[in-house]
Amino acid sequence: MRVTMDVNGRSVSGEVEGRTLLVDFLREGLHLTGTHVGCDTSQCGACTVHVDGLLVKACTMFAAEAEGAAVTTIEGIAAPDGTLSVVQQAFQDHHGLQCGFCTPGMVMAATALLKDNPKPSEAEIRHHLDGNICRCTGYHNIVKAIMAASGQEMPALAAE
Amino acid sequence: MYAFEIERPTTLQDAVAAIAGGGQALSGGQTLIPTLKARLADPGKLVSLHGVAELKGVCTDDDGRICIGAATTHATVARELAGSYPGLASLAARIGDPAVRNRGTIGGSLANNDPSACYPAGALASGATIVTNTREIAADDYFHGMFATALEEDEIITEVKFPVPRAAAYEKFIQPASRFPLVAVFVAKFDDGVRVAITGASETGVFRWTEAEAALSSDFSAGALDGLRVDPDHMIADLHGDKAYRAHLCAVMTKRAVTAAA
Known part of the structure; x- marks a missing residue:
């Protein structure tokens, strides 16, 4: 079947099977490989994208269901000239990544959070990241980065 | 697939x-x-x-x-x-x-x-x-x-x-890997009585804990549940918790839900 959607502001279409996942359409159909497949079981959140402005795991949605939708992936987050978004820059400044595998999903999750809740507390950030797993950082620097991106000072963290 | x-x-x-x-x-x-x-x-x-x-x-x-x-x-x-x-x-x-x-x-x-x-x-x-x-x-x-x-x-x-109850609360004890409840309890207090439903615990799926409902309908407080226990026979047993553990959690989480709702 043919699907048409808007991805990062560009209208795209392609042939998919019923079982084609949105993440596979993005990666293999459009070569947007910034969206990662970590667990493929909706646990890890590395494949997180925005569909019509909502945070969604692209490994747990069919491409056919994104017909007519506006999809944003990590490739659509920086400015066209390559300038990093506030969230991306904060991840870099605060060392919010190590291996980087989870980072696209983390940035998408953080961006969605700050859109709904511009000044989240540390607890709200940690709760919001429930569905995004990082195996390197221990999350502290990710939380710091999101606090910084929201223009807030980061209090000392209990576990540090 | x-x-x-x-x-x-x-x-x-x-x-x-x-x-x-x-x-x-x-x-x-x-x-x-x-x-x-x-x-x-x-x-x-x-x-x-x-x-x-x-x-x-x-x-x-x-x-x-x-x-x-x-x-x-x-x-x-x-x-x-x-x-x-x-x-x-x-x-x-x-x-x-x-x-x-x-x-x-x-x-x-x-x-x-x-x-x-x-x-x-x-x-x-x-x-x-x-x-x-x-x-x-x-x-x-x-x-x-x-x-x-x-x-x-x-x-x-x-x-x-x-129907919207006078007061209600849901207390969930999660299994952290799956984020599903190991045991969770929803308590709803209506004018004509209290209803208590428990998920995660039983081999027969969600169920009402009628003994707790009777006790809470006359006294809506966690103390009203003292001494009441769920029969462990039909509880789920797996690597995360045995039958007795889940039965115990049923009472603990019901008390927490009542306290949260009251």
């Missing part, structure tokens, strides 16, 4: 016809898609309910009941019911994680009736009515055990109607 086609109807009538023609309903897919990936299902044809606008949204009927369209997501319920039924909004706000809540739906959860799902406890404790394309089913008659419901082949949930 085995290969299948997807149909994308935009009206309930077309969706029901497609399902009657051999399709399997696909709502948010947050359980069904992982099931398909594991090749535990081979539906041949899926009928996506995502585009059926009449299955989405929240309203209030003439009896003051909150009516939630079956394809309404957990995130929407959490947001829309925050003022009108905060106990149920709080349940919806803690299902899975934010991305799951943006896709998963109340109808999908109730149709699947996972023995550890959250919504069955909310629906049963509230005395909700499950509306389908053919009839209305009282929650007391709807849940038939683990992954089993009163739904007939080709019957789909269209709406769920919730």
